[in-house]
Amino acid sequence: MTIDVHTHLGRDRMSMTEASPATLPALAEMLVKRMDSQGIGKAVVFPLEPLVHTELCLEAAAMYPEKLMSACCVHPRPVDEAKTTLERYTREGAVGLLMDEKTYYPADPAAHALVQLAVRMGLPIFLHSYEVTDADISFLDRLSMVHPDGQFVVCHMGGLFGFAKLLPFASRANVWFDISVTLIRLVESPLRVFLDALAQDQGVRHLIFGSENQADYEDIRASLNMLDLDVETTKTIMTENARRLLRIR
Numbered sequence: 001m002t003i004d005v006h007t008h009l010g011r012d013r014m015s016m017t018e019a020s021p022a023t024l025p026a027l028a029e030m031l032v033k034r035m036d037s038q039g040i041g042k043a044v045v046f047p048l049e050p051l052v053h054t055e056l057c058l059e060a061a062a063m064y065p066e067k068l069m070s071a072c073c074v075h076p077r078p079v080d081e082a083k084t085t086l087e088r089y090t091r092e093g094a095v096g097l098l099m100d101e102k103t104y105y106p107a108d109p110a111a112h113a114l115v116q117l118a119v120r121m122g123l124p125i126f127l128h129s130y131e132v133t134d135a136d137i138s139f140l141d142r143l144s145m146v147h148p149d150g151q152f153v154v155c156h157m158g159g160l161f162g163f164a165k166l167l168p169f170a171s172r173a174n175v176w177f178d179i180s181v182t183l184i185r186l187v188e189s190p191l192r193v194f195l196d197a198l199a200q201d202q203g204v205r206h207l208i209f210g211s212e213n214q215a216d217y218e219d220i221r222a223s224l225n226m227l228d229l230d231v232e233t234t235k236t237i238m239t240e241n242a243r244r245l246l247r248i249r
């Protein structure tokens, strides 16, 4: 069973902020139908604060409990409120904490405190930016050292240029790279050399399948095929890493 650890509601990547209570039933159905046609068993739906709220994603997951899960996004301040909100979202079914670049400052101690709480609760942490900054990299460095039992997923592999800077993290057992958006661009770009370097040095077993949007499923598969992976590595990327991360039996 293939598991998509990172997707957003929407017809395509350009229209992901259109999800609203009114459009939710149609968009959730569109996602689930696409998953079925692509052989994808489960997907984690991500909010895009402030436009697409966590509540909407939790509602999508409640509509299709066998297929959809939801991540939650929490503003780190005020600190007490952040803690209560994270606990409430988790009770309501959230399976991961999304740290979106628009909602926190990597140097803010409150952001570190929020991640610490999520680690204690056993939630994977998704670092969501389209091109990582040096501050994001320091944040990941510190978190993955301080919390060896945490699980950190860098969304979009850190971006086309960010990925090269993140290569040293591929050897850390608690860091994964979600292949959405960036893998498609990377395999056709001169920067592919960094992907090949990863494959040679550490292997690509810390890549994990995310899509960003259901409209990208076919392109992502095509990019993965270009990597010429063996069956077992493909299974690790498409299924096993996510099972471990999300504790799916």
Ligand SMILES: [Zn+2]
Pocket (backbone or CB within 6 Å): 006, 007, 008, 046, 128, 155, 212
């Ligand atoms: Zn995303």
